[in-house]
Amino acid sequence: MNERTSHWVPPMELDPARAAPVPVAEEEAIIAGRAAELLPVADGPAPPRRRIGRWLIGAVAALVLVALGFDTADLLGRAFATSLALGILVALLVAMAGVAAVALLVGELLSLRRLRRIEALRVEAERLTIDSRQGEAERFAGSLVALYAARPDLEMALAGVRDHVTDAHDDGEIVRLLDREVLAPLDRAAYQRVLRAARDTAVATALSPAAVLDLAVVLWRNLKLVREIAALYGARPGYVGSLRLLRRMLANIAVAGVAESAHHVAVEALGGSLAAAVSTRMGQGVINGLLTARVGITAMHLCRPIAFGPDNRPSLNRIRKELLSLPKQVL
Amino acid sequence: MRIPPLNSVLDGVVDAGARLLEPNVRLGVTGLRRAGKTVFVSTLVDNLLKAGRLPFLDVVSSGRFQASRLRPQPDPDVPRFDVEGHLAALTGPDPHWPEPTRGIGQLRLALRYRPGSSLKRAVQPVATLNLDIVDYPGEWLLDLPLLRQSFAEWSALTLDLAARPPRDELSQSWRGWLATIDPATPAEEDSARRGAALYTDYLHACRRADTLLSLIQPGRFVEPGDMKDAPLLTFCPLPGATRGRGSLWALMEERYEAYKTNVVRRFFSEHFARLDRQIVLIDVLGALNAGPSGMADMKRALELSLEPFRHGGAGWFDWLFGGKIDRVLFAATKADHIAAHQHAQLRTLLDRLVADARSSIRFEGAAVETMAIAALKCTDSVTTEHEGRQLRCVRGVPVGRDRPTVLFPGEIPEDADAFPSERERPYNFLSFRPPADLGRDPRGLPHIRVDQALQFLLGDYLE
Numbered sequence: 001m002n003e004r005t006s007h008w009v010p011p012m013e014l015d016p017a018r019a020a021p022v023p024v025a026e027e028e029a030i031i032a033g034r035a036a037e038l039l040p041v042a043d044g045p046a047p048p049r050r051r052i053g054r055w056l057i058g059a060v061a062a063l064v065l066v067a068l069g070f071d072t073a074d075l076l077g078r079a080f081a082t083s084l085a086l087g088i089l090v091a092l093l094v095a096m097a098g099v100a101a102v103a104l105l106v107g108e109l110l111s112l113r114r115l116r117r118i119e120a121l122r123v124e125a126e127r128l129t130i131d132s133r134q135g136e137a138e139r140f141a142g143s144l145v146a147l148y149a150a151r152p153d154l155e156m157a158l159a160g161v162r163d164h165v166t167d168a169h170d171d172g173e174i175v176r177l178l179d180r181e182v183l184a185p186l187d188r189a190a191y192q193r194v195l196r197a198a199r200d201t202a203v204a205t206a207l208s209p210a211a212v213l214d215l216a217v218v219l220w221r222n223l224k225l226v227r228e229i230a231a232l233y234g235a236r237p238g239y240v241g242s243l244r245l246l247r248r249m250l251a252n253i254a255v256a257g258v259a260e261s262a263h264h265v266a267v268e269a270l271g272g273s274l275a276a277a278v279s280t281r282m283g284q285g286v287i288n289g290l291l292t293a294r295v296g297i298t299a300m301h302l303c304r305p306i307a308f309g310p311d312n313r314p315s316l317n318r319i320r321k322e323l324l325s326l327p328k329q330v331l
Numbered sequence: 332m333r334i335p336p337l338n339s340v341l342d343g344v345v346d347a348g349a350r351l352l353e354p355n356v357r358l359g360v361t362g363l364r365r366a367g368k369t370v371f372v373s374t375l376v377d378n379l380l381k382a383g384r385l386p387f388l389d390v391v392s393s394g395r396f397q398a399s400r401l402r403p404q405p406d407p408d409v410p411r412f413d414v415e416g417h418l419a420a421l422t423g424p425d426p427h428w429p430e431p432t433r434g435i436g437q438l439r440l441a442l443r444y445r446p447g448s449s450l451k452r453a454v455q456p457v458a459t460l461n462l463d464i465v466d467y468p469g470e471w472l473l474d475l476p477l478l479r480q481s482f483a484e485w486s487a488l489t490l491d492l493a494a495r496p497p498r499d500e501l502s503q504s505w506r507g508w509l510a511t512i513d514p515a516t517p518a519e520e521d522s523a524r525r526g527a528a529l530y531t532d533y534l535h536a537c538r539r540a541d542t543l544l545s546l547i548q549p550g551r552f553v554e555p556g557d558m559k560d561a562p563l564l565t566f567c568p569l570p571g572a573t574r575g576r577g578s579l580w581a582l583m584e585e586r587y588e589a590y591k592t593n594v595v596r597r598f599f600s601e602h603f604a605r606l607d608r609q610i611v612l613i614d615v616l617g618a619l620n621a622g623p624s625g626m627a628d629m630k631r632a633l634e635l636s637l638e639p640f641r642h643g644g645a646g647w648f649d650w651l652f653g654g655k656i657d658r659v660l661f662a663a664t665k666a667d668h669i670a671a672h673q674h675a676q677l678r679t680l681l682d683r684l685v686a687d688a689r690s691s692i693r694f695e696g697a698a699v700e701t702m703a704i705a706a707l708k709c710t711d712s713v714t715t716e717h718e719g720r721q722l723r724c725v726r727g728v729p730v731g732r733d734r735p736t737v738l739f740p741g742e743i744p745e746d747a748d749a750f751p752s753e754r755e756r757p758y759n760f761l762s763f764r765p766p767a768d769l770g771r772d773p774r775g776l777p778h779i780r781v782d783q784a785l786q787f788l789l790g791d792y793l794e
Binding site for chain 2: 009010011012013014015016018135160163164166167168169170173176177180181184
């Protein structure tokens with residue numbers, strides 16, 4: 001009749017000896033984290049890029065490399081011609097530079113891969129939560145556990161997950177369990193860091209004598225915050241990897257400039273008394289703090305292997321309250 | 332005027348303060364026969380006491396839960412739910428299912444936790460919630476529709492149902508007796524007792540039937556509680572129209588009305604009306620096992636027993652309850668009898684069964700949820716190969732056997748009718764024995780989704 005009919009199996013009892021336990025395999029995969037490599041790296045839709053630009057950059061880079069090679073060879077030859085000792089010294093320096101460059105490159109590539117893996121995990125988590133099927137979450141859990149396997153601070157949480165997952169949980173529930181047990185403590189730690197960074201920038205801006213100085217402080221503190229949060233979630237972005245995070249950060253800072261001029265207009269209109277000037281600094285401090293908080297929360301969104309749900313989304317509210325109470329503390 | 336002594340006034344103030352600081356929540360646990368109420372309450376208490384297997388209960392997973400313990404129950408005239416006895420049956424050296432409860436039972440559990448919001452923590456660093464669990468037979472819920480039926484209407488409906496298969500065979504002797512009497516004759520206690528006894532036998536036969544007949548009215552006939560042999564329970568439906576005073580009919584009608592007033596109304600005002608949360612346990616798998624007629628019977632029984640949850644519509648409901656229950660959970664129990672990947676289908680089936688009640692309860696503003704749960708997880712999901720296909724099965728020790736078996740119980744279809752016409756017997760759900768050595772696990776009894784049920788029912792009280 002239809003497909004279901006042709007595959008229909010009547011209810012019956014089967015030989016216990018031949019049955020393979022589903023759950024144990026699942027739990028083992030979670031414990032061992034061996035399923036980690038199975039997860040396909042999702043190829044997100046590639047943003048359209050200009051070919052010409054890539055060609056140009058590639059060609060210039062190759063030229064520079066070739067020139068560097070020629071120069072280095074030339075340098076080596078000249079050094080050896082001068083004396084053997086100098087030659088060996090230069091050769092050692094060259095070798096060191098080469099090894100360091102390769103190590104840097106590998107590190108960057110690895111960190112890029114980590115970021116991409118986290119993105120893939122996020123996509124996978126979303127799919128699993130929507131489908132609510134069974135038997136596919138173990139790969140996801142394995143990857144996530146592999147990501148955090150070397151973290152002593154998460155040992156308890158991972159043990160908790162192992163303890164709680166049974167064969168009766170479906171995929172969505174396993175994802176939720178990981179979210180609650182493993183990522184919730186990370187969220188709390190990250191939020192604390194955001195709070196601290198926001199306070200730091202707010203105070204620094206309020207107290208700094210020159211605008212250039214607080215721009216530098218804000219930039220440095222934001223960069224540090226982003227790297228801290230990424231490391232907390234296991235992404236540890238390299239320099240290239242941070243670019244995406246940094247782009248958003250820069251956009252935020254651009255907004256900071258706008259806010260500043262708006263404040264100036266307001267102060268001018270009110271007549272620039274000393275009190276107004278002080279409160280301007282305070283206002284800027286609060287605004288910069290809020291921007292830092294936004295950068296931090298964006299970083300949390302970008303680095304979390306499971307996307308935030310509606311009830312655990314970090315909110316700016318608490319940070320805002322904290323920052324608004326700052327002027328009282330400082331004055 | 333006599334002025335009360337100062338310390339008694341102070342006691343009263345302290346009492347009121349304590350009630351304010353220690354909120355109570357009354358959780359009603361009900362379900363039709365064999366739905367697993369007793370085991371559910373036992374598991375719930377055991378897990379709340381040990382708190383080792385509740386990852387989806389927010390207060391536990393966020394580490395704010397401190398401990399809970401049993402406390403003396405508030406109502407001295409209600410029997411206590413014998414949780415120790417039932418747990419001993421489940422976790423003892425020879426684990427077996429506890430005796431089903433007859434009548435109402437109550438238990439108070441005090442939960443101590445740290446509030447989640449900093450505002451609440453400032454007022455009260457450690458909060459206590461008194462959870463009163465009220466366990467009552469689902470049959471008593473079936474009595475509720477009687478409040479709206481006259482004796483004549485109820486008789487007509489019951490007689491009609493009794494004459495139809497599969498009940499016609501069970502009711503033969505009672506209907507035979509009905510044919511020999513004349514309801515218009517002067518009332519005699521003997522014939523009333525005879526009729527009630529035969530009718531009660533018929534109801535008991537329905538309960539015992541393989542096809543799992545759930546529609547049993549009046550509920551106290553089979554679960555008399557404390558009123559065994561009371562005149563209130565000696566009546567039965569009679570055919571025909573109203574007869575004159577002094578007739579057998581008039582006697583039966585009088586007792587029917589007394590039953591409504593003294594039993595049904597009393598139960599609902601004393602117990603049901605005070606509930607805050609309700610969980611209704613439904614043995615969907617048992618009904619599937621019983622075949623289409625069992626399923627149809629359960630559906631009818633469910634529709635009747637869910638009447639009290641349909642706010643609005645019926646005027647007496649508001650009068651009785653004032654819409655106090657604000658969360659209702661329908662749970663398909665014994666989910667461990669099927670492989671885990673079938674839970675979603677089980678839930679869909681349950682959704683369909685309670686769809687009407689669900690939307691009308693929602694309409695009145697109460698939250699409704701459905702879940703597939705197992706109060707005590709007795710099986711594991713396994714895969715095995717059969718004729719070149721991987722089958723997901725359950726493994727456990729069936730009741731009455733010593734060795735574990737692997738059972739493929741049949742699969743609930745995702746979208747189609749649960750009983751395809753071409754199948755003789757599409758399901759075979761066995762009941763399994765409780766696993767051995769449960770008592771040694773310090774984490775509490777293993778379960779499926781009882782923590783999520785608790786989160787839905789109590790989560791907002793424990794924030």
